[in-house]
Amino acid sequence: MQRIQTGIPGLDDMLHGGFPERKTILLAGGAGTGKSILSTQFLIYGAENGENGVYVTFNETPEEIIENTKAFGWSLEKLTETNKIIFVDALPRDEYRIIERGPYDLSGLLTRIETAIKKNNSKRVVLDSVTSLIMSLQRKEVVRRDLNTLCGRLKQLDCTAILISELPEGAIGVSRYGVEEFVVDGIILLFFREFEMVRRRLIEIRKLRGSDHTIGKFPMEITDNGIVVRPIA
Numbered sequence: 017m018q019r020i021q022t023g024i025p026g027l028d029d030m031l032h033g034g035f036p037e038r039k040t041i042l043l044a045g046g047a048g049t050g051k052s053i054l055s056t057q058f059l060i061y062g063a064e065n066g067e068n069g070v071y072v073t074f075n076e077t078p079e080e081i082i083e084n085t086k087a088f089g090w091s092l093e094k095l096t097e098t099n100k101i102i103f104v105d106a107l108p109r110d111e112y113r114i115i116e117r118g119p120y121d122l123s124g125l126l127t128r129i130e131t132a133i134k135k136n137n138s139k140r141v142v143l144d145s146v147t148s149l150i151m152s153l154q155r156k157e158v159v160r161r162d163l164n165t166l167c168g169r170l171k172q173l174d175c176t177a178i179l180i181s182e183l184p185e186g187a188i189g190v191s192r193y194g195v196e197e198f199v200v201d202g203i204i205l206l207f208f209r210e211f212e213m214v215r216r217r218l219i220e221i222r223k224l225r226g227s228d229h230t231i232g233k234f235p236m237e238i239t240d241n242g243i244v245v246r247p248i249a
Contacts, residue, residue, distance in 0.1 A: 017036050017037070017226070017227065018036070018037040019031075019033040019034035019035065019036060019037065020034045020035045020036070020037055020062070020067070020139070020140070020176045021033070021034040021061070021065075022034055022035065022057075022058050022061065023057060023058060023060070023061020023062070023065075024054060024057055024058065024061075024242070024243050024244070024245060025243075025244045025245065026234070026236075026244055026245030026246055026247050027054075027219070027243075027245045027247075029230070029245075029247050030219075030221055030229060030230040030234065030245065030247045031221065031224070031227075031229055031230075032227070032228050032229055032230070035176050035202070036176075036201070036224070036226065036227045037174075037176055038171045038174055038175065038176060039171075039176055039177075039200075039201035039202055039224075039225070040167040040170060040171070040176075040177045040179060040199070040200045040201050040202070041176075041177065041178050041179065041200060041201065041202040041203070041204060042146070042179050042181050042190070042191065042196055042197060042200040042202065042203045042204070043055060043178050043179065043180050043181065043204050043206070044180075044181035044182075044183055044190050044191060044196075044203065044204070044205050044206070045181075045182075045183055045205060045206030045207065045208075046182075046183050046184065046185050046206075046207075046208060047182075047185070047208075048208050049206035049207060049208045049217060050206055050217060050236065050238055050243055051144075051145075051180045051182075051206060052076075052081070052084075052144055052180065053085075053088075053238060053242060053243055054178075054206070054243050055071075055142040055144060055178045055180060056071070056081065056085055056090070056092065056142070057090075057242045057243055058140065058142065058178060059071055059101055059140055059142055060085075060090050060091065060092055060095065060101070062139065062140040063095045063100035063101050063140075064091070064095070064100075067138075067139040067140055068099075068100045068101065068102075068136040068137060068138045068139065068140070069100070069101045069102075069138050069139070069140035069141065069142070070101070070102050070103075070104060070129065070132045070133055070136075070138045070140070070141045070142070070175075071101060071102070071103050071104070071141075071142050071144065072103075072104040072106055072125075072129055072141065072142065072143045072144065073103060073104070073105060073106060073107065073144050074106045074107060074108075074143075074144065074145060074148035074149060075107070075144060075145060075148055076107075076144075077105065077107060078096070078103035078105055081103075082096065087240075088240065088241060088242050089240075089241070090242070099135065099136045100136065101136075102132040102135060102136055102138070104125075104128050104129055104132050106125060106128075106149075122162045122165060122166065125149075126165070126166065126169055129141070129169075129170075130169065130173065133173050133175060134173075138173075138175060139174065139175060139176065140175065140176055140177070140178075141170055141175045141176070141177040141178070142177070142178045142180070143166075143177065143178070143179045143180060144180045145179075145180035145181060145182050146163070146179040146180060146181055146196060147180070147181055147182040148182075150163075150193055150196075159193060159195050160195040160198070160199060163195065163196065163199040164199055167179075167199055167200065179196070179200060181196055190203055190205060190222060197223070201223075201224070201225040201226070202221070202223055202224040202225060202227075203221075203222040203223040203224075204219065204220070204221055204222065205219070205220045205222050206218070206219055206236070207219075207220070207233065216235065217235070217236040217237065217238065218233040218234065218235060218236060219233065219234055219235075219236040219245055220232065220233045220234070230247055234246055234247045
């Protein structure tokens with residue numbers, strides 16, 4: 017089985033070499049757990065090593081994301097200028113809103129994502145966040161169907177994808193709507209827990225279909241260079 021290295025120190029060890037190719041990974045966690053940082057680091061590492069990427073953003077503008085990464089000294093701005101990483105800006109804007117005449121149609125977004133992937137022959141995709149995408153679906157009974165369509169199309173395009181899922185504080189499940197985990201191939205959970213009056217970040221690989229991985233929660237830090245995982249016994 018071919019692997020896609022994440023470029024995140026320690027995480028590839030937990031994954032026994034990286035993500036399996038053409039898999040979709042749900043990256044779930046609450047506010048401040050490091051979801052966007054980890055996903056951006058995944059894209060940048062790929063782009064710097066011959067695997068271009070697409071970043072689909074529903075929450076922040078591309079300019080805001082680029083600005084947020086400057087503290088780590090990353091080359092995201094340069095990579096976007098050379099189309100090694102392409103942003104698909106899916107933020108809702110008042111000037112683009114129209115009166116809905118029926119259920120939300122995913123086809124327009126899929127076309128934009130596919131166009132970006134083909135433009136730079138992307139192998140990595142990030143959706144930030146799938147929670148925001150699902151919230152735009154007016155008929156909740158079709159959420160699972162539409163996510164299946166999205167994940168299936170990304171696989172057909174030979175992409176390995178991270179789908180970010182935003183969880184409320186203290187959430188028990190691994191997704192907000194209870195369907196996301198049944199569609200994806202893998203689940204990674206991020207935590208920001210308090211131990212003896214000190215808040216610490218943890219990471220856990222909950223599921224990785226068809227592939228071995230390290231089991232358990234392990235320390236994770238956000239350093240000046242990005243995320244580092246400490247997969248200690």
